[in-house]
Amino acid sequence: MTALDLSSPVAVVGTGTMGQGIAQVALVAGHPVRLYDTAPGRAREAADAIGGRLDRLVEKERLTAADRDAARARLLPAGNLSELADCALVVEAVLERLDVKQELFRELEDIVTDDCLLATNTSSLSVTAIGGALRVPGRFVGLHFFNPAPLLPLVEVVSGFATDVTYATRAYETARAWGKAPVACADTPGFIVNRIARPFYAEAFAVYEAQGADPATIDAVLRESGGFRMGAFELTDLIGQDVNESVTRSVWQSFFQDVRFTPSLAQRRLVESGRLGRKTGQGWYDHRDGAERPEPDTAERQQPPAYVVAEGDLAPAGDLLALIREAGIPVREEDEDNGTRLVLPSGGQLVLADGQTSVEFRDVVYFDLALDYRKATRIALSASQDTAPQTLAEATGLFQALGKKVSVIGDVPGMIVARTVARIIDLAHDAVAKGVATEEDVDTAMRLGVNYPLGPFEWSRRLGRSWAYALLDDLHLRDPSGRYAPSLALYRHAHASDKREGTAS
Numbered sequence: 001m002t003a004l005d006l007s008s009p010v011a012v013v014g015t016g017t018m019g020q021g022i023a024q025v026a027l028v029a030g031h032p033v034r035l036y037d038t039a040p041g042r043a044r045e046a047a048d049a050i051g052g053r054l055d056r057l058v059e060k061e062r063l064t065a066a067d068r069d070a071a072r073a074r075l076l077p078a079g080n081l082s083e084l085a086d087c088a089l090v091v092e093a094v095l096e097r098l099d100v101k102q103e104l105f106r107e108l109e110d111i112v113t114d115d116c117l118l119a120t121n122t123s124s125l126s127v128t129a130i131g132g133a134l135r136v137p138g139r140f141v142g143l144h145f146f147n148p149a150p151l152l153p154l155v156e157v158v159s160g161f162a163t164d165v166t167y168a169t170r171a172y173e174t175a176r177a178w179g180k181a182p183v184a185c186a187d188t189p190g191f192i193v194n195r196i197a198r199p200f201y202a203e204a205f206a207v208y209e210a211q212g213a214d215p216a217t218i219d220a221v222l223r224e225s226g227g228f229r230m231g232a233f234e235l236t237d238l239i240g241q242d243v244n245e246s247v248t249r250s251v252w253q254s255f256f257q258d259v260r261f262t263p264s265l266a267q268r269r270l271v272e273s274g275r276l277g278r279k280t281g282q283g284w285y286d287h288r289d290g291a292e293r294p295e296p297d298t299a300e301r302q303q304p305p306a307y308v309v310a311e312g313d314l315a316p317a318g319d320l321l322a323l324i325r326e327a328g329i330p331v332r333e334e335d336e337d338n339g340t341r342l343v344l345p346s347g348g349q350l351v352l353a354d355g356q357t358s359v360e361f362r363d364v365v366y367f368d369l370a371l372d373y374r375k376a377t378r379i380a381l382s383a384s385q386d387t388a389p390q391t392l393a394e395a396t397g398l399f400q401a402l403g404k405k406v407s408v409i410g411d412v413p414g415m416i417v418a419r420t421v422a423r424i425i426d427l428a429h430d431a432v433a434k435g436v437a438t439e440e441d442v443d444t445a446m447r448l449g450v451n452y453p454l455g456p457f458e459w460s461r462r463l464g465r466s467w468a469y470a471l472l473d474d475l476h477l478r479d480p481s482g483r484y485a486p487s488l489a490l491y492r493h494a495h496a497s498d499k500r501e502g503t504a505s
Helices: 017-029 042-059 065-074 098-109 127-131 165-177 198-209 215-224 232-239 241-254 265-272 319-326 389-401 417-433 439-450 456-463 467-478 488-501
Strands: 010-013 033-036 075-077 089-092 117-120 140-145 154-159 181-186 308-311 331-334 341-343 349-352 364-367 378-382 405-409
Touching: 010 017, 017 033, 017 042, 017 065, 017 089, 017 140, 033 042, 042 065, 042 075, 065 075, 089 098, 098 117, 098 127, 117 127, 117 165, 127 140, 140 165, 154 165, 154 439, 165 181, 181 439, 198 215, 198 232, 198 241, 198 265, 198 417, 215 232, 215 378, 215 405, 215 417, 232 241, 241 265, 319 331, 349 389, 364 389, 378 389, 389 405, 417 439, 417 456, 417 467, 417 488, 439 456, 456 467, 467 488
Parallel strands: 010 033, 010 089, 033 075, 089 117, 117 140, 154 181, 308 331, 349 364, 378 405
Antiparallel strands: 140 154, 308 341, 341 349, 364 378
16 A cells, blocks of 8 residues: 555644644645644634744745745644544544543544544553544554654554554555655554663663762763763753653553562652753753753873783674774783783773673773764773772773773762663663564664664674673573563573583673
């Protein structure tokens, strides 16, 4: 089944931010568009607002005046639902309440034809549950746009339990014809993006709750080492703490309170206090006029070590050896079967974060994962109270000599970037193994939906097939709550790799 013909009318029910955005997308693509809202006058106001945005597109030379005028002529407010009778697609973007959505679609089903495609833009409710109220549930799908809909390319096309593949295909092809990047997804809590993205927030909050580092430092490490566009604290302040926590809580409850999705107590307290982020002026940060943004913790300048001894290949941080040599610090390489680490002149060791803690070993400093050690501008280090000051000073000086700012955090297993990336990879493998989406669609969704620097599977290939499993297995031993227990899918992935490489599993 192909995309809807451009002559086919499209209706949008609900004229808030998302409704207006979706209507604009369909309108610019060339469809006649009907707007409906239960509040009197809202559909007309929304049509005027969309017209204003079309004017701005003309001013920016992204739309011709002729196309704008034609689009305006195709945009019609509807006074009641009966005016949507000839529409080929109706997209709902109303209040996130199951009963409200079910009642709306029951009414629509008595108005539109039986082959009209019905879609919900829900981000947190079950598509199956909404469609379960319908007489013909096979033509019901989720079309989850991301805000702002006219700008962000991703659309999650969600098939409920009863969705007919022909209608899912029509929705997918229509979204693609509108210039979007659709991904196919089964009906699962959070769909793709909101399911797999939970650790990005959860692990940052967990490090904070463990007093490992303050929000500004964690955010800086996620950006400047992990390559994420924004840190978890600043991003949730932008989204709204109430909105972000609501999605987390919805996914957690939908998975029967699975510990892997447990909400943050610190975020709950923030919401309870009314500090919801930018929209209230305060969240994790103070956004009021004149407020100063806190600086991340950055270590004072230290002398670099005279040399380092590299034991093993340092994978996936092998690029560090070239950077150290380029900085003029001699590197002695020794083949070792029992690990990969740098040995400093003091005798202390510098080890890539692996899910263990510094307190377990004598004189060890851990360094965090970086997306690209050459491009990273900040590196996090962790040490215990038993780590020799000279070892920490040499480790700090080494990374400073490579042009990096250094943030020293608490003795947190898995540190910041490493544990976050490992958990994202794990949830991605678990989702694919359970038929939620393909690897390709997961990577597309996470890059386009939340602007991750790499998709989880691309990250997994870059880091090595067993890296995430090994780190999470170590974390699980230290926190046996189940939060860090590697999924069966990740276990199989890691051990299948071992067999292919001829090593013991």
